Amino acid sequence: MYGCAMSLYDKIPNNVNLSSDRRLTRALERWQPNYMNWWMEMGPEGYQAHDVYLRTAISVEAGGWAHYDYVKMPDYRWGIFLAPPEQDRTVGFGDHYGDPAWQEVPGEHRNMLRNIIITQGDTEPASVEQQRRLGKLAPSQYDLRNLFQVNVEEGRHLWAMVYLLHSFFGRDGREATEELLERSSGDADKPRILDAFNEPIEDWLSFFMFATFTDRDGKYQLRSLAESGFDPLSRTTLFMLTEEGHHLFVGESGVARVVRRACEVLAGGEDDPRRAGVVDLETIQRYVNLWYSVSVDLFGSEVSTNASNYFSAGLKGRNNEAQYDDHMALDGTYEVVQDGANGWETRHAPMRNAMNEVLRDSYIAECRRVLGRWNRVIAEFGIPYQLTLPDKRFHRKIGFYRNLHVDPGGRRLSEQAWLARRDEFLPSDADKAFVMNLMRPVFDVGKVANWIAPPTHPINGMPLDWEYVRKED
Ligand code: BYC
Ligand code: FE
Ligand code: FE
Numbered sequence: 221m222y223g224c225a226m227s228l229y230d231k232i233p234n235n236v237n238l239s240s241d242r243r244l245t246r247a248l249e250r251w252q253p254n255y256m257n258w259w260m261e262m263g264p265e266g267y268q269a270h271d272v273y274l275r276t277a278i279s280v281e282a283g284g285w286a287h288y289d290y291v292k293m294p295d296y297r298w299g300i301f302l303a304p305p306e307q308d309r310t311v312g313f314g315d316h317y318g319d320p321a322w323q324e325v326p327g328e329h330r331n332m333l334r335n336i337i338i339t340q341g342d343t344e345p346a347s348v349e350q351q352r353r354l355g356k357l358a359p360s361q362y363d364l365r366n367l368f369q370v371n372v373e374e375g376r377h378l379w380a381m382v383y384l385l386h387s388f389f390g391r392d393g394r395e396a397t398e399e400l401l402e403r404s405s406g407d408a409d410k411p412r413i414l415d416a417f418n419e420p421i422e423d424w425l426s427f428f429m430f431a432t433f434t435d436r437d438g439k440y441q442l443r444s445l446a447e448s449g450f451d452p453l454s455r456t457t458l459f460m461l462t463e464e465g466h467h468l469f470v471g472e473s474g475v476a477r478v479v480r481r482a483c484e485v486l487a488g489g490e491d492d493p494r495r496a497g498v499v500d501l502e503t504i505q506r507y508v509n510l511w512y513s514v515s516v517d518l519f520g521s522e523v524s525t526n527a528s529n530y531f532s533a534g535l536k537g538r539n540n541e542a543q544y545d546d547h548m549a550l551d552g553t554y555e556v557v558q559d560g561a562n563g564w565e566t567r568h569a570p571m572r573n574a575m576n577e578v579l580r581d582s583y584i585a586e587c588r589r590v591l592g593r594w595n596r597v598i599a600e601f602g603i604p605y606q607l608t609l610p611d612k613r614f615h616r617k618i619g620f621y622r623n624l625h626v627d628p629g630g631r632r633l634s635e636q637a638w639l640a641r642r643d644e645f646l647p648s649d650a651d652k653a654f655v656m657n658l659m660r661p662v663f664d665v666g667k668v669a670n671w672i673a674p675p676t677h678p679i680n681g682m683p684l685d686w687e688y689v690r691k692e693d
Contacts, residue, residue: 235279235280236301236383247386255375258345262348265352271690272293273680273686276296290690292692299379302458308320313531314549315532315534317547328533334396342417346403348371349404349412350419351371354367359668363672373463378400382397416437416514422656423658425475429471430471433471433512436515440582444538473675475594476597477673496670501603501605506644506645509614513610513616519577523620525573538575555568556569556574614645658670663689
């Protein structure tokens with residue numbers, strides 16, 4: 221068990237003046253041991269005593285915030301950082317447009333704000349839980365280290381939301397922080413709030429897909445919260461975004477390396493990469509279909525009263541609100557497609573109610589660019605195959621399309637046709653078993669598993685055969 225011999229504000233790097241806030245310090249001191257128990261029980265399995273070459277956030281100064289060193293994960297200093305304040309910041313959208321940004325919780329919007337912070341906070345530990353068994357199957361030390369970097373930063377993101385709940389919400393905020401450690405990914409009684417965070421992540425291809433598509437939902441949700449009129453939420457999410465970049469890199473480059481390996485084998489004359497112990501492009505496509513579709517669900521319903529209320533209240537904006545001319549969004553409409561008597565029918569939803577769809581569409585545009593970069597790898601080898609992003613109506617569990625069967629091209633299917641063709645679209649049990657069977661850990665310095673190409677981007681300028689993770693002497 222990890223106690224707190226040192227005073228907490230020495231242990232927690234922060235720029236929120238923790239040492240002068242006794243009430244907050246006491247609240248965090250009570251919560252911290254529960255967090256450590258959770259980390260030891262639900263965090264990365266089998267590597268808590270290893271030294272890992274990790275980056276720690278120690279300040280928010282541009283360029284200078286990242287500090288690299290070997291640390292044991294339980295000793296990681298989960299800090300509390302807010303991006304620097306912007307002078308005279310005002311609410312950037314909604315009914316309070318132009319008012320001074322709030323430094324305290326606006327009373328009338330308290331419950332909505334709390335729910336947003338809880339939902340955001342819930343995803344962070346959930347992802348750590350989902351990924352807890354991957355260490356034992358890592359394809360290289362480099363990848364192992366990246367997994368743990370992502371895990372400790374998701375832990376820090378939880379701290380960021382817990383800071384807000386403790387600091388600004390009193391008793392029910394405190395209770396919410398306990399519940400964040402009680403719910404658990406995939407649990408039958410107390411699951412995580414959002415569906416994608418209850419999906420199992422058992423193999424590294426799934427992890428790379430998750431970091432590409434699900435962490436990217438994180439990026440877009442955080443960007444919309446960075447627009448918030450509640451300044452502490454804006455500033456904390458802005459800083460979280462600086463860490464998110466690496467998570468997205470881990471995902472995209474990970475998948476790119478799996479794609480590259482498949483192409484190398486195909487280009488070498490083998491027509492079935494599986495015979496060479498490598499994932500085939502068709503299977504990679506099915507993993508894309510799965511993780512993209514569960515991540516697309518994370519934006520909520522196409523037409524949503526919640527989304528309209530969040531926007532009106534000035535709590536949650538759009539991605540890069542500054543790119544829009546009209547920050548009231550009272551008049552405009554947005555196109556949404558619904559299934560009707562004659563197939564898909566386009567209708568125009570009031571703009572404020574369509575905010576989930578607006579954000580989802582900006583996310584989709586970025587996902588399309590990622591696929592384009594993966595396809596460039598395939599094109600390099602002259603292989604006539606392209607990965608595609610499925611239609612956004614494919615395999616949905618939330619919103620307009622939730623009870624419909626839709627193929628990746630966006631065509632409605634009968635239930636019978638869906639059942640007959642499901643394994644063409646989504647990873648089958650056989651696919652998962654094949655991928656799982658490739659997951660043999662490689663821990664030798666500089667070595668990489670056969671199913672994935674070597675990494676190309678060193679961490680902090682260290683060579684690729686650097687000892688990124690080492691066992692305690
Ligand atoms: N699963 O009006 P609706 C990240 C619920 S990821 C289950 O459609 P709303 C990360 C919804 O809660 C970013 N339930 O939705 C990534 C509502 O329930 P209540 C996380 C869902 O509220 C990787 C009901 O359905 N941050 O950081 O407009 C690793 C009707 O809701 C789902 C956020 O999400 C679902 N997929 O929008 C680590 C930001 N979708 O209230 C971390 C905060 C909807 O009726 N969250 N429901 O009981 C929000 O802004 C919104 O809650 C949502 C949903 C965008 C998620
Ligand atoms: Fe996060
Ligand atoms: Fe992340």
